[in-house]
Amino acid sequence: MQSLSNRRGWGFWLQLGFTLLVCALLTVPMVMSMLAGLTANYFVGLKSGLTLRWVEEVWRVYSGTILLSLRIAFACLACTLALGVPAAYALARRPGRIARLVEELLMMPVAIPGLATALALIVTYGGVGDLRSSWLFILIGHVLFTLPFMVRAVLAVMGSIDLTTLEEGAASLGAGFLRRFFTVVLPNCRSGILAGSLMVLTLSVGEFNLTWLLHTPLTKTLPVGLADSYASLRIEIGSAYTLVFFLMIVPSLILMQALAKRGRPSV
């Protein structure tokens, strides 16, 4: 197709200009905020010099939120792996109306706004023991929200390989179910599991809609702290905090893009 439209007339340059403009809209504020987080005084501009002072300030004030977010993200990953991978296997082995219905139901926490899910959790479990003030309350919300992504990523890979034949082969050699599951099924799905895991970690670290209602003053996550700092502190600190957030999610974003390029297994 490109040979036809590659004449590079004015149409090409016009469209290139437009696309670059869109790209600028997306990237310029990112770069501005990263620079602002490293600038001594944003009002004065870059000539006031670069500094790590604001990043240190963020660490001093908000390290708790960063660590809590990491803890919740990895706990959430563990839960979605334990719940989602077996569920995906069950759905892949018995495709049909029921599997589709289950899949549809599991997607619901993503389809309806996090605000609604959080309200529902609060009115139902807000009064149960110490759950409301525990970080586990946030974890529950994150697991609901990220589980569908794990299930879908794994299911997509399971659908693209011939699981039945692989398992039959292993079974004919005398492998029991657990052995087949751990030595045949899981290794063959690792690209989906990896893609799903990266997605779960990234989403959990950045989750705000549910978390804002579920958090308490003692269980503040990174995005909650971000909202806090945007509202009340100087722009350099908000920017430095955003920079820290970028540093946390960029590795997994890059990995996800690389995975997607390499054969587009899922996500």
Add this chain to the structure above:
Amino acid sequence: MSACVQDRPLSHRPAVRPPAGPGRTGEPLRLAALLAPAAAVFAAFFLLPLVRLILIGAGGAEGWSAYLTTLADPGHLDSLLSTLALSAGVTAVTLAVSTVAGLFLVRNHFPGHALLVALLTFPLAFPGVVIGFMVIMLAGRQGLIGTITQALGGGKLVFAYSMAGLFLGYVYFSIPRVILTVMAAAEKLDPRLEEAARSLGAAPWRVVADVILPALKPALISAGALCFATSMGAFGTAFTLATRINVLPMTIYTEFTLQANIAAAAALSVLLGLITWAALAVARSVAGTSVAAAG
């Protein structure tokens, strides 16, 4: 707001044969046992609370009609209508922008192409709060746009803390994933159709209007519905920009926290959930692409 992914339609995945060989006798039981933990967590922490929320929405003096009378409140109705208008506008603009850019990127290859695609899809996983901050960077009190308009002598243009800022934020959030959808669909187009149209003498704009856009229609409807649902339900961006912006998620939040009007908050969020869920159901049925959104 939350990130979401385009998956391939799972309903069209290569058929997995019905279980044949291994351990056939205990199989259904085993599969049920594997599904059970996820199902139990889901039922206990999602379905049950959701039913509870629906009942609370109807738990006031008016019973089930509360779902209708909530909307009789002019403030609520106003908020619903402005959210619908905002989401429709965001969807239209995002679709237009992303179709132009996405088609261009699929049909032309040039040095730096991969980098451009990577940059355009990078903000995919940004949470709403961060998107809000990006809008402040662009259009806030110390933002880029204000600085430019001031330098041009037109006074400082600041619109971050209003509906316009929210509009910019949602477009910002939606562009990456719509571009991805458009590109994926455009890569599957049959170049021969276009060549045929050209060889029959169709002008370039006719080729776009009569060949390319109709072929992209399912992808555009699906991406549009996703974008609409996300804009309806998003909370983080509005929260960062200004709590005064009159969109439904902010109204729900205010009813719940400041007014402690839990019944109204429940009714409105059930309503909002129905809208986003329906929009995504449209997306799925049209394109077979099940996509995740909202939040």
